[in-house]
Each structure stands twice: as structure tokens, then as C-alpha cells.
Amino acid sequence: EVQLVQSGAEVKKPGESLKISCEASGYTFITYWIVWVRQVPGKGLEWMGIIYPGDSDTRYSPSFQGQVTISADKSTSTAYLQWTSLKASDSGIYYCARREQELVQDYYHYYLDVWGKGTSVTVSS
């Protein structure tokens, strides 16, 4: 069974660092892009960035560029999202998801087919 298992809830203070994880199983980790998505409670979904674990090619949303770092460890099939100095506005639920691709009418289309359950991050003094 294809699964993404995310690390547990975190409560941090402003200025602290944090690294949350997303462990993949049931498929070849290095051949699928992994996406990170933020959801502030009561709000919508925001795409943060994407990484290809095969070569660590990483792209960021302009809204999150410089604010977070996305990485991956091939040896443990785990993707990471990290902050060096948290702010209260970083509070939210963070999801990782696998990007699948399908050939539809001669073109590849992409969608997020498997999601982790989410990691809740609370930043409060």
C-alpha cells in the first residue's frame, strides 16, 4: 500500500527551528515528486513547494521562497520541511502529497494522488 506518514504535532515558540517529516512507503520514492501544502485552520490550501527526491530538484512558491527549506533523504525515503526561525504566522497544518502523472490524450497530466494525514504546527509564545 502506498503511504505517506507524517511526523507528529509540534508546539513551538517564535524564533525556534523545526523540521517535520514525511516518510514514503509502498513505491519507489526517488521517482515521484513530493509536494508540501499548508492549510491555516479555517482557510484554504496553499502550495508551498515541490521536490524530486531522485536528484533533489526543488521549486518553491514565491510566498514561501526563503521562508522554508524542502529536502529529501533517499536512504530513508523521507521528505522534510524545515524552518530556521518560526513565526506565529507559520501556524497551520502541513500536508505532504505525492505527485502522480498520467498520459491523457497524448499529454502527461499531474495530480496529487496520495496524501499524508498532515502535521499540525502551532507557534505561540
Place this chain on the structure above:
Amino acid sequence: DIQMTQSPASLSASVGDRVTITCRASQSISAYLGWYQQKPGKAPNILIYAASTLQSGVPSRFSGSGSGTDFNLTISGLQPEDFATYYCLQSYSARLVFGGGTKVEIK
């Protein structure tokens, strides 16, 4: 960057109703659009990709249409388990963008 405008933000409907949700892109995205369902406290779940291709295992009452800039998600015969929030997601550009979401509530 591409912007995705979803409407309505919320709607009330009854079991058995036909419901249509719209997503509009700020520029043409061909058919690079997916629809996701999210229930409270849960991760989103893919319903449709490539604008109109139903994901395996998703009930046939869900359907998608459109291309270019205008897209629809239609639920034909709303069921109790369909009350949720729905999001569109464009994958035309490498910078993915979600729509703002549509909450479908019980009337």
C-alpha cells in the same frame, strides 16, 4: 503567476440535488486542472484530473468539464457523504495554485 478563482465560496444544497462548482484561471491552462474533496480534519482527496478524468474509485456522480480558463465540477445527485469542501488545482505551470475552495453544506 496564474490565479485560480473558485465560485461560489459556499453553497447550501439538499441530498439529491445537482451541484456545480466553477473554477476560472487567469490565463489558459488547457486541461491541466484537478478537483479535490476535503472533509473536516482530513487530508484532501483527488476526484478528477485532466479536467474531466475521474480518478479510480471515485463515484460516477462526480464529473468535470472545461478547458482553457473555465472549468466545472458537477455532482449529480448529492449524497450525505459529499458535504465537504472542494478545491480546484492547476498544474499547467510548475508553480501549482489552488482555488479558494467551495464549502458544500446541507440545506
